[in-house]
Amino acid sequence: MSLLLSALRWLFDPANWVSGSQSPLPIQDRLLEHLAYTAIAVVIAALIALPLGFYIGHTGKGRQFVIGFTGAMRALPTLGLLFFLLMVFGYVMSYSTAPLVGATIAFVILAIPSMLAGAYSGLESVDRATIDAARANGMTEWQILTQVEIPLGLPLIVGGLRAAVLQVIATVTIASYAGLGGLGRIITSGIGLNDYDLILGGALLVTALALGVDGLFALAQRATATRGLTDSTTAPHRSSASRSSRPPTRENA
Template identity: 50%
Template sequence: MLFLDAFRWIFDPEHWSTVNFGPGILDELGAHLWLTLISVVVTAAIALPVGLYIGHTGRGRRFAILLANVVRAFPTLGLLSLLLSTALFASQDAGVVANVLVFVLLGVPPLLAGAYAGLESIDRRTIDAARAMGHTELQILRRVELPLAAPLILGGLRSAVLQIIASVTIVSYFGTNSLGDFILSGLASTDYVQVVAGSILVTALALLVDGVLAVVQRTARPRGVSRGRDRTTTARGRSASAVSRAPMPEGN
């Protein structure tokens, strides 16, 4: 019954423009997406070049793993409280920067891991063949490694985006608009229908974005890669079968 009331609350046209004389669903959704977008863009600008460099050269992998594990150990709420308590004394813009910094720290490890793991998963013989054909390192990265590693890179991006979308909810605790406002205001007024409705909105947004990225990840696989592997495997199997059926030479 509570969930049915929460869905009625969500689909109430009045709640899309205003809720309890405050921002409505559209405004809070826009603020949530905007903060998520900024955090994802900054995360990609940091993690992708570093991950591609590590995957292409093989250098710095242990340091990247150590740094990612250290960052993952940070408590999100505690770190956000620490940064905002100092940043808000400066200006409101400093508070936004503190929010983005925390979410970037959350998003960098999975995207960084997806980038270098994607490049490391490529058969080294493919890279050597591209070098033998005279391609430069930049051409190898752009024409060979990136297309083949795209599914794993996008997998890391999906994980980073989901973590950021879920974590943006807590900024409402510090006065920044997001879908978490409905959860906090519902708890403050013991309006549990609004609490559940806010949770449903955050979950639906995460599932929708993840579904879009899943489709992009599926279509990012280069055509013929899996087929090429199947043909190679089949050819090897036929060769091995032919060798096993070949007559053995008689000894002298």
């Protein structure tokens, strides 16, 4: 308990948030770096995974391959992949740019499987009768994709983004092993200095950041849920209950 209180005192000490503090501080600089690495990786992964997931979900082609691919990608050790990419890019790039490129690629690879699974599963969750009705009304395949499938499958798509962002936020802490910043730099500096306030304080910062971002995505996922679909499961019960509560007519009597 004393260790937790000591870490919280360090965390809420205004001196640790002031610019010009000693390495690995100030905290806000490390926090902004952490968010920047996460945002870059998530945007690049989304540009790759979402169009591919929409194509697979709309056409049904390559579904089995993607299931196996996403499972294999999730099994990759991110730290080992990061060191491998650092060695590869260290031979072809300068020492200053190789860590950033290698870490970004590692985080993008980590984020793609969840986004890809969310994209194609979101489109596959749409009722086929709804798609057939849209096609019968003369809508083109592009209109069906953008105006029917994506809006109805948006909660699962956002869920895939949510899982990917949380995975990247948690894993960006290893960027410090590549000489980069982020909240992981606080943790690694604490390990090197044998300073448990730094170690636990950095871990609490990563946890708080992940929980805050997860809460925002949870609100977005709830906001994108189609009201008609969420109420469809209860509608038949309400109608049957209303029918049973009606007084008997003369014909039934």
